[in-house]
Amino acid sequence: MEFDLIEAIRARSATRREDVLLxxxxxxxxxxxxPGHALAVAVDTLLEGVHFPLGTAPADxxxxxxxxxxxxxxxxxxxxxxxxxxxxxPRADRRFVEGFLDGFMALAEPHRLALVGGDTTRGTLAVSVxxxxxxxEEQALRRSGAKPGDAIFVTGTLGDAAAGLxxxxxxxxxxxxxxxxxxDSRKALIERLNRPSPRVAAxxxxxxxxxxxxxxxxxxxxxxxxxxxASGVGASLDVDxxxxxxxxxxxxxxxxxxxxxxxxxxxxxxxxxxxxxxxxIVADLARQGCGAxxxxxxxxxxxxxxxxxxxxxxxxxxxGWDHFRT
Amino acid sequence: MEFDLIEAIRARSATRREDVLLxxxxxxxxxxxxPGHALAVAVDTLLEGVHFPLGTAPADxxxxxxxxxxxxxxxxxxxxxxxxxxxxxPRADRRFVEGFLDGFMALAEPHRLALVGGDTTRGTLAVSVxxxxxxxEEQALRRSGAKPGDAIFVTGTLGDAAAGLxxxxxxxxxxxxxxxxxxDSRKALIERLNRPSPRVAAxxxxxxxxxxxxxxxxxxxxxxxxxxxASGVGASLDVDxxxxxxxxxxxxxxxxxxxxxxxxxxxxxxxxxxxxxxxxIVADLARQGCGAxxxxxxxxxxxxxxxxxxxxxxxxxxxGWDHFRT
Numbered sequence: 001m002e003f004d005l006i007e008a009i010r011a012r013s014a015t016r017r018e019d020v021l022l023x024x025x026x027x028x029x030x031x032x033x034x035p036g037h038a039l040a041v042a043v044d045t046l047l048e049g050v051h052f053p054l055g056t057a058p059a060d061x062x063x064x065x066x067x068x069x070x071x072x073x074x075x076x077x078x079x080x081x082x083x084x085x086x087x088x089x090p091r092a093d094r095r096f097v098e099g100f101l102d103g104f105m106a107l108a109e110p111h112r113l114a115l116v117g118g119d120t121t122r123g124t125l126a127v128s129v130x131x132x133x134x135x136x137e138e139q140a141l142r143r144s145g146a147k148p149g150d151a152i153f154v155t156g157t158l159g160d161a162a163a164g165l166x167x168x169x170x171x172x173x174x175x176x177x178x179x180x181x182x183x184d185s186r187k188a189l190i191e192r193l194n195r196p197s198p199r200v201a202a203x204x205x206x207x208x209x210x211x212x213x214x215x216x217x218x219x220x221x222x223x224x225x226x227x228x229x230a231s232g233v234g235a236s237l238d239v240d241x242x243x244x245x246x247x248x249x250x251x252x253x254x255x256x257x258x259x260x261x262x263x264x265x266x267x268x269x270x271x272x273x274x275x276x277x278x279x280x281i282v283a284d285l286a287r288q289g290c291g292a293x294x295x296x297x298x299x300x301x302x303x304x305x306x307x308x309x310x311x312x313x314x315x316x317x318x319x320g321w322d323h324f325r326t
Numbered sequence: 327m328e329f330d331l332i333e334a335i336r337a338r339s340a341t342r343r344e345d346v347l348l349x350x351x352x353x354x355x356x357x358x359x360x361p362g363h364a365l366a367v368a369v370d371t372l373l374e375g376v377h378f379p380l381g382t383a384p385a386d387x388x389x390x391x392x393x394x395x396x397x398x399x400x401x402x403x404x405x406x407x408x409x410x411x412x413x414x415x416p417r418a419d420r421r422f423v424e425g426f427l428d429g430f431m432a433l434a435e436p437h438r439l440a441l442v443g444g445d446t447t448r449g450t451l452a453v454s455v456x457x458x459x460x461x462x463e464e465q466a467l468r469r470s471g472a473k474p475g476d477a478i479f480v481t482g483t484l485g486d487a488a489a490g491l492x493x494x495x496x497x498x499x500x501x502x503x504x505x506x507x508x509x510d511s512r513k514a515l516i517e518r519l520n521r522p523s524p525r526v527a528a529x530x531x532x533x534x535x536x537x538x539x540x541x542x543x544x545x546x547x548x549x550x551x552x553x554x555x556a557s558g559v560g561a562s563l564d565v566d567x568x569x570x571x572x573x574x575x576x577x578x579x580x581x582x583x584x585x586x587x588x589x590x591x592x593x594x595x596x597x598x599x600x601x602x603x604x605x606x607i608v609a610d611l612a613r614q615g616c617g618a619x620x621x622x623x624x625x626x627x628x629x630x631x632x633x634x635x636x637x638x639x640x641x642x643x644x645x646g647w648d649h650f651r652t
Contacts, residue, residue, distance in 0.1 A: 021364055021463060021466075022466070022468065025469075025556065026402070026468055026469050026470075026556070027368060027397075027398040027399075027401035027402050027469070027539075027540060027541055028366040028367055028368035028398045028399060028401070028402045028404065028457075028459070029366070029367045029368070030364045030365070030366055030402070030461070030463065030466050031364060031365040031366075031367060032364055032365070032463070033359040033365055035361055038347055038356045038357060038358055039356070039357040039358070039359055039365070040354040040355070040356055040357075041354055041355045041357060041408070041410060041442070041443060041456075041458070042353060042354035042355070042410075042443060043410045043411075043412050043443065043444055043445060043454070043456055044412070044445050045412040045414060045445055045447055045452075045454060047414060047447060047448075047449040050447060050448060050449055051447070071353075072353040072354045073353075073354060075353035075354070076352070076353055076354045076356070078354065082367070084367060084368075084369045084456060085369075086369050086370070086371040086454050088371060088373060088452065116367070117367060117368060117369065118369055119369060119370050119371060121371055121373060121376060121377070122373075122376060123373040123376055123450070123452065124449070124450050126371075126414065126449065126452055128369070128371060128412050128454040130367075130369055130410060130456040131354075132367070133354070135356070137347060137356065137358070140347075140348070140356055142348065142352055143351075143352050143353070144352075213353075214353060215353055230351065230352070
């Protein structure tokens with residue numbers, strides 16, 4: 001063994017929490033959940049070439065592996081607490097592990113998330129993270145609470161990560177011919193792909209006001225579809241209200257809307273609330289920094305229907321991203 | 327998509343527990359930990375060709391993926407409660423998933439373990455399971471409590487799983503030439519490899535009496551070494567006291583002891599206790615069915631030293647199994 005992977009990880013798991021009785025180094029972690037809270041638990045696995053492109057920097061992989069999981073906690077309105085990491089690597093590669101932990105910890109620390117356990121094994125590059133957070137049972141944001149008449153919102157901007165992936169797929173020659181503004185846009189989109197910002201603070205704020213919530217990992221149409229199905233309702237979406245970044249509009253003016261509707265990996269929150277809360281939601285989330293746009297309303301009829309600002313029906317070109325799409 | 331993997335898994339996650347507020351189907355599971363207990367959490371990932379041989383039956387993979395994790399809870403003295411499953415498959419293969427769940431649930435149900443969440447993705451076959459259990463904080467079995475003078479014990483028998491793997495590695499021709507008794511032994515050893523029995527009840531019983539505990543996943547020498555290191559002590563092992571199965575002795579009379587010392591994947595518990603408890607431990611665990619053998623004692627000097635029944639020093643040929651051994 002070139003070096004002790006688990007020791008390297010333990011040495012970096014610096015976040016101290018009083019509720020961690022026993023962290024990395026025994027058969028299991030021992031944790032003390034706070035009384036009166038529910039425990040929110042999620043796991044997501046990232047595979048090279050599926051969830052991040054070949055050649056992604058180790059620090060970006062570490063960041064993203066945690067971000068996609070924190071996004072699940074955000075969608076429940078939960079406060080992050082603990083994570084376990086299962087890391088599969090072709091070889092015990094110190095440089096990779098240190099870089100990975102740089103990215104992982106850069107996101108863990110501001111959230112006071114402690115890395116409390118995990119395992120390492122030799123195999124194709126794969127990262128599986130399990131996260132735990134706390135939320136009062138009656139305040140947890142579920143997918144199933146949307147009601148006809150509720151307004152639909154989404155945080156941040158949509159489609160950027162998928163556009164970032166499209167930028168990476170293009171030939172390098174293309175990039176060289178770009179104007180400076182386009183170079184900056186390209187960089188911004190790839191940053192959104194590699195370093196998504198889980199909307200943890202927004203999710204916690206939404207506990208007071210949202211009727212249902214989901215994070216946008218597979219694309220807005222797919223994920224809003226999941227929310228509607230869980231709630232037994234449908235949605236009417238105004239495609240002209242979709243929040244689009246200037247970077248996306250700069251590089252993909254013709255198909256920005258398609259990216260926003262069906263692109264995966266944005267990790268924004270899509271949520272519903274009674275329409276009387278709309279002004280407060282938009283104002284408060286703008287103040288928080290991520291922003292929120294009102295993009296439609298919940299209807300009784302099942303399915304997600306699209307219209308433009310003039311009320312004309314619109315058809316989407318695909319319905320999101322699916323790891324097992326054939 | 328050939329069929330909805332997550333729906334298939336949800337349909338099979340039948341164990342109902344009142345402390346599961348929200349299971350498979352939202353962004354995270356919502357769970358209610360019992361007041362006054364610590365939460366024991368462990369994750370283990372199994373990869374094809376590393377943790378189980380190519381061609382292992384799906385039901386055996388499902389059983390083993392849960393068993394290795396329940397073994398971690400057993401080693402803490404914890405009572406199992408919830409699991410999350412992250413499943414990576416080359417394609418959405420219904421037959422594989424149904425078989426996998428047959429094995430997983432066959433072990434989950436007697437332990438009243440609920441499958442509460444997870445994810446599925448397309449990639450090389452890999453299974454990552456996160457398990458949660460409960461244990462009173464002051465009763466949890468740690469690796470770090472062994473003291474010089476403590477007796478060392480191990481449950482069940484050692485070396486069977488590694489011998490089972492050796493049986494699989496041999497040519498099929500060999501098997502055809504075996505006597506009936508040898509065929510039965512071969513079957514028993516392979517069963518131990520594919521369907522390990524996590525010592526959950528023994529671990530809970532040991533909360534009252536053990537000073538330290540670890541499960542034997544990498545081999546006795548390696549894992550006892552971990553326990554000693556965590557406790558700041560050493561061990562003196564009597565190799566003639568190692569519990570060996572008749573199947574192991576039938577097929578591997580010449581190197582049974584090496585299998586017992588260094589073979590991985592047994593998932594027995596190795597633990598220490600004050601010597602005055604020895605008779606009670608051996609008697610009570612025999613009554614429980616798994617049995618326990620006293621195999622040595624903890625000493626102040628670091629390292630694991632071996633001797634035979636006559637007190638002569640013995641040298642082992644290897645020091646256990648390591649996923650990153652180079």
